[in-house]
Amino acid sequence: MASRKATQPIHEFPLIRQLQRRYERRSPLVRKGIGDDAAVVSIPAGDWAVLTTDLLTEGIHFDLRTTTPMSIGHRAAMANLSDVAAMGATPRFLLVSLAIPPTLRADDIHALYRGLMSACGQHQVHLIGGDTSASRQGLFLSLTLFGTTPKNRVLFRSGARSGDGIYVTGTLGDSLAGLRLLTNRRPSQQGTALKKKARDFLIDRHRHPTARVQEGLWLNRTQLATAAIDLSDGLSGDLRHVCEESQVGADIALATLPISPACRAYADAHKIDPATLALAGGEDYELLFTVAADDEQKLERQARSRGFLVTKIGRIRPRRFGLQSLASDGTRTPLPITSYRHFTSRMKHSG
Numbered sequence: 001m002a003s004r005k006a007t008q009p010i011h012e013f014p015l016i017r018q019l020q021r022r023y024e025r026r027s028p029l030v031r032k033g034i035g036d037d038a039a040v041v042s043i044p045a046g047d048w049a050v051l052t053t054d055l056l057t058e059g060i061h062f063d064l065r066t067t068t069p070m071s072i073g074h075r076a077a078m079a080n081l082s083d084v085a086a087m088g089a090t091p092r093f094l095l096v097s098l099a100i101p102p103t104l105r106a107d108d109i110h111a112l113y114r115g116l117m118s119a120c121g122q123h124q125v126h127l128i129g130g131d132t133s134a135s136r137q138g139l140f141l142s143l144t145l146f147g148t149t150p151k152n153r154v155l156f157r158s159g160a161r162s163g164d165g166i167y168v169t170g171t172l173g174d175s176l177a178g179l180r181l182l183t184n185r186r187p188s189q190q191g192t193a194l195k196k197k198a199r200d201f202l203i204d205r206h207r208h209p210t211a212r213v214q215e216g217l218w219l220n221r222t223q224l225a226t227a228a229i230d231l232s233d234g235l236s237g238d239l240r241h242v243c244e245e246s247q248v249g250a251d252i253a254l255a256t257l258p259i260s261p262a263c264r265a266y267a268d269a270h271k272i273d274p275a276t277l278a279l280a281g282g283e284d285y286e287l288l289f290t291v292a293a294d295d296e297q298k299l300e301r302q303a304r305s306r307g308f309l310v311t312k313i314g315r316i317r318p319r320r321f322g323l324q325s326l327a328s329d330g331t332r333t334p335l336p337i338t339s340y341r342h343f344t345s346r347m348k349h350s351g
């Protein structure tokens with residue numbers, strides 16, 4: 001969907017100057033942004049810095065035949081914002097590194113930045129620098145996001161305790177269903193039973209995910225969450241990280257997983273259980289968090305009054321029980337790992 005013709009060659013320094021003119025904003029915290037050997041920022045006294053980086057690789061994280069440069073920029077920003085959100089921190093400064101193949105034009109890079117910066121603009125994140133290189137083959141995009149949080153105030157993966165309720169924001173499985181709609185090469189098998197509105201919704205959830213920054217800040221500020229993680233690889237794998245770091249087990253009640261009407265319609269049309277999409281689906285960028293049993297009512301009340309969608313999906317158990325799925329009739333079975341794994345699961349997810 002990007003132009004594959006090199007009609008408008010890229011010149012490194014004019015491109016950087018244009019990006020600086022368009023996207024650099026003044027901030028009292030930015031002492032030096034784009035233009036020196038490194039950026040210099042000051043952070044509020046006593047705050048802790050929260051740092052994350054994410055790499056997006058053509059063919060692995062996106063396919064230029066089925067997506068747009070603007071969506072790639074948006075998703076890259078949201079992937080990083082989501083990690084800062086999962087720590088309960090405020091995102092502040094962004095570094096962007098690009099390796100650009102000869103097939104892309106300057107216009108494509110500007111579209112990518114429009115997607116990036118519109119996502120960052122929602123959270124007052126400042127672009128402070130980056131790096132630009134040519135690539136012989138494929139587009140690579142690496143973002144580093146710098147956030148802050150008051151000292152000692154942070155949501156770790158390691159704080160879950162036996163008895164805590166397990167919650168997620170939003171709905172699960174939409175992004176994977178959207179990706180499958182985009183990449184399935186046999187449209188005759190998928191289009192008929194699914195209304196255009198549902199199809200558009202799922203594709204949009206894949207192309208334009210929303211990082212739950214406000215929710216993360218709320219959970220941290222109120223100290224209602226004992227642990228948190230963002231769902232980038234898929235529930236079945238990401239929950240496992242929380243359990244390993246917290247040295248606990250978990251029950252997940254499959255019937256309670258929040259599934260959007262569109263994802264349910266997709267699952268019906270394909271005769272699959274929507275829970276399999278929710279467990280496997282990566283890139284939803286929802287938050288999974290745990291809450292002490294005594295705080296659950298308070299959490300649910302506050303979520304309602306703030307307009308945040310949160311759903312209880314299970315409970316933390318002692319480590320010896322491992323991770324189990326709990327059926328409506330009370331039977332338990334081990335929760336299989338079906339989430340995205342680099343080096344093994346690419347075809348399964350895109351096919």
Ligand SMILES: Nc1ncnc2c1ncn2[C@@H]1O[C@H](COP(=O)(O)OP(=O)(O)OP(=O)(O)O)[C@@H](O)[C@H]1O
Pocket residue numbers: 054079083232233
């Ligand atoms: N190549 C690496 N070198 C050093 N540390 C790494 C490397 N890759 C990952 N890590 C660290 O491992 C931990 C888990 O990383 P991972 O990328 O799985 O995070 P994630 O939030 O689950 O996924 P993602 O942000 O990529 O969607 C993080 O602390 C990360 O900084």
Ligand SMILES: Cc1ncc(C[n+]2csc(CCOP(=O)(O)O)c2C)c(N)n1
Pocket residue numbers: 054055059060061062063079179232233281282283340346349350
């Ligand atoms: C073309 C194409 N094929 C497959 C996928 C699915 N996918 C790729 S990486 C990933 C997990 C998150 O990555 P990371 O852990 O690196 O943040 C997922 C779910 C996609 N988005 N595009």
Ligand SMILES: [Mg+2]
Pocket residue numbers: 082083086229230231232
């Ligand atoms: Mg993460």
